[in-house]
Amino acid sequence: MAQDMTLLWGSGSPPCWRVMIALEEKNLQGYNSKLLSFEKGEQKSKEVLDINPRGQLPSFKHGNVVVNESYAACFYLESRFKSQGTKLIPDDPTEQALMYQRTFEGLTFYEKLASVLFYEYYVPEEEQHDSALKRNKENLSTEIKLWEGYLAKLGSGSHLAGPALTLADVVVFPTVAFLFRFGLSAERYPKLGEYYALLKDRPSVKASWPPHWLENPKGQDTLKDL
Amino acid sequence: MAQDMTLLWGSGSPPCWRVMIALEEKNLQGYNSKLLSFEKGEQKSKEVLDINPRGQLPSFKHGNVVVNESYAACFYLESRFKSQGTKLIPDDPTEQALMYQRTFEGLTFYEKLASVLFYEYYVPEEEQHDSALKRNKENLSTEIKLWEGYLAKLGSGSHLAGPALTLADVVVFPTVAFLFRFGLSAERYPKLGEYYALLKDRPSVKASWPPHWLENPKGQDTLKDL
Structure with missing residues (x-):
């Protein structure tokens, strides 16, 4: 379980979706998941800006580690949980x-x-x-x-x-x-x-x-x- | 020496420059380096298109392995030559x-x-x-x-x-x-x-x-x- 992780995301945002798929593939269910509304401009809320000065979604935190760029979060998750869930980067x-x-x-x-x-x-x-x-x-x-x-x-x-x-x-x-x-x-x-x-x-x-x-x-x- | 590598590049293209810095940091001097001219449209030449269907520079080949996207080439070089030259991805x-x-x-x-x-x-x-x-x-x-x-x-x-x-x-x-x-x-x-x-x-x-x-x-x- 991934209770020490928080993902702030928006529905149907491809960058957010990437991170969500990576979390599932690495068996990291149970993270704190918060759906925000682009229509209401919630990506510019204090909650997001505290983690992500760009005011963008996804915003992702694991313990004290912040990785907001969707590709960066996917690479981080694969590296941090290499032997857990699906192997996303082949060895060869x-x-x-x-x-x-x-x-x-x-x-x-x-x-x-x-x-x-x-x-x-x-x-x-x-x-x-x-x-x-x-x-x-x-x-x-x-x-x-x-x-x-x-x-x-x-x-x-x-x-x-x-x-x-x-x-x-x-x-x-x-x-x-x-x-x-x-x-x-x-x-x-x-x-x-x-x-x-x-x-x-x-x-x-x-x-x-x-x-x-x-x-x-x-x-x-x-x-x-x- | 890296005689089994070929880099087609353009002068002052940031994406090309990334790969060139990575090659130097990984001590991969001596690769086949070919400077092409954007002004003459040489990124659309057959030589490039044979490696890179997008007709873009950089185009990079190592043996039979083709990796043209600049970020992809940097990641590949770091992974392939992990213990050689500068360590570009920290362990922690x-x-x-x-x-x-x-x-x-x-x-x-x-x-x-x-x-x-x-x-x-x-x-x-x-x-x-x-x-x-x-x-x-x-x-x-x-x-x-x-x-x-x-x-x-x-x-x-x-x-x-x-x-x-x-x-x-x-x-x-x-x-x-x-x-x-x-x-x-x-x-x-x-x-x-x-x-x-x-x-x-x-x-x-x-x-x-x-x-x-x-x-x-x-x-x-x-x-x-x-």
Whole structure:
């Protein structure tokens, strides 16, 4: 049990979700979990700022150790609890290489997703351009094809860096889940569809599924034509 | 000697520079080093695309292992050559936590720098807004103050995650070097100035100093009022 851990998080935030999956995979259930509301601006509350001067979620504390960046928290948890739960970083250097490569490409994948889904949220109205959003969509489409190709190469039933789940899946799966939540066609991207189906019923993923997605199982169709 | 390694890189690219510092710190001199020109678009050449479908630099190969993302390459090199050269990831989990945290905050630091320095390069002219660039500058200024504060807390002569150099310095130093190359005031940010002075003469940093900065030692003053 992980009673000496506290996670402040927001529902459906991919960075938060990464840390929640890592905690589950490392068998660290029972941590102090506090769901905050982005809509109410609670990421800027004193409670968050005391841990995280950036006023962002996730904010994560283990005893006196603070690790807020989602990737940093995942690396920390894997290192601190190496022999507990799922081994997220393989021992073999060649397997590690692919795992690291996909893990860090995952940041670009998420960024390209966010630049489409959250365009109107991040860009002030008077600075928005149809040409920019169109370009962002094209870039996201190119990016999705890259990942579809990675999965095709690895073969059926594979995870992102080989047969077993690794850190790469922990950090990238939330991005893939967002794609399908927002209407990506599993017919057009069958490998990503298969990967999504494989992971979505994994206990760590089910246990951390965004609560507001559970309340509203139907997503949107923003990405249906991609 | 590292004759089984190849690094394709561009002069003054912070991501490339990270990998070059890591190679030096791990005593991996003698790799096949090929300087390509962004101006000539050589990052889209067949030579790069054969290793890196994204057509980006750095592109890095060790034997048959390809690791192109700069952070991934640094993690791979540290893991593969753990007992060689500088230990970039400390053993102690608490020290690791701070190191991971700063390492990943480093991505935000670089992003905020790039959103100012490369604004006109990345944003098509008809989509540029003075209001956006102004906001980017304010965000960069806030970010710089955060790092100035981190260094102030650690005390004089410190590296980013404690007394010794770690992975955090390897990945963040190029961003700091860019700040001063583009005119940041070391009087206004004395801790960052001290940190820059400490690192710039380190052998790994000197050996990998951007060649076009050596040719033209004088930088620009874009950030002088920040």
